[in-house]
Amino acid sequence: MRFGGQTVRNIRMTVSYDGTAYNGFQTQPGDLRTVQDQLEQAIKQLTGEQLKITASGRTDAGVHARGQVFNFITESQIPIERWCMALNARVAEDIVVRDARIVPIDFHSRRAAKRKTYRYTVRCGKNPDVFKRHMEFHHPTPLNIEAMREGLRYLVGEHDFTSYSSVRTAKNSFIRTIYEAKLVCDPFEEELNSFAFHIFLTGNGFLYNMVRIIVGTLLQVGEGKRPSSDIGAILDAKNRGKAGPTAMAHGLMLWEVFYEEEAPSS
Structure with missing residues (x-):
């Protein structure tokens, strides 16, 4: 042109x-x-x-x-x-x-994006992986993985995510849709006495610190400090103070961005 x-x-x-x-x-x-x-x-x-x-x-x-x-x-x-x-x-x-x-000349990477997937990685067990320490959050004590998976179910769908966003979020709307929320475990590594697991969240958009706050709250579920149902109750509260801490940044990765011709079916 x-x-x-x-x-x-x-x-x-x-x-x-x-x-x-x-x-x-x-x-x-x-x-x-x-x-x-x-x-x-x-x-x-x-x-x-x-x-x-x-x-x-x-x-x-x-x-x-x-x-x-x-x-x-x-x-x-x-x-x-x-x-x-x-x-x-x-x-x-x-x-x-x-x-x-x-x-096309009018393509805009942000405005044209239809959905995004983020991945958060946690290494659970005695020893961290020294070679992946910048990309995994190390949690040295056991976690209830099934309880965390159950908690993820409450996030799927269209919700007001005020509780799971930073108070610094400058958005007119806190409504977002999560299409998929899953937790995938890697095999246990005997030499490290630990294993990595990944939390994948796919949605039409994410608020400031949203994924990290969700992960911080899910870790509390895994630790037995909260029931899985709290994930849904926190959504309903629309209050950041009800959710858990913001997980460390280094475990988070922007995994994929989908556009109109690439977006998978819901």
Whole structure:
């Protein structure tokens, strides 16, 4: 498409990153290191363009992504199949751009997103995995996994998630729909005397700290401090003070973002 005599393209990319060394995805005031800044600097080095990318959403400091999506408008005519390799040569090793495609000029990564999946990983047992310590929250004592699974059932459907969002959330509506909520266990690892499990939440949108507060509350269920039914009662209360603590950031990963042509059936 041509604008002002220039041929421009809207490029959509999928990026994975280890968020350990970053103050979140989104550009922050001051000299804080963010994933967005790394990507924009790489694009500038490649094309000479000073531009802003648009992401499907922000991730907080220490949070990771397997499938963050972003897009940007560029005048560069670099063939689309060369973009991933070119950017990966210019970003830090903890960022990998793994897909690039041309999309309609009006495509917007955040507004066009239909649903997202987040994964939270907990290692339960005596010893942490030293090689995965930045991506797993270590819980050294036993948890009632079945009680946690039962608690997840109360989250599925359309609800007011006020209780499971930070008081800093600046949204007009706290209504969100969770399409799927599941807990998946990895095999027990004898050498570590522990195992990892993953909580997957898929919804049409998530409030600030929503997944981490849900996980913090579910861990209390697993510890026997609350019954599974509390997960539903807390929803009904619409009061952040009724829910559990906010789980640590490093266990959280933005797993996948779905768009109209990709969204699975409910």
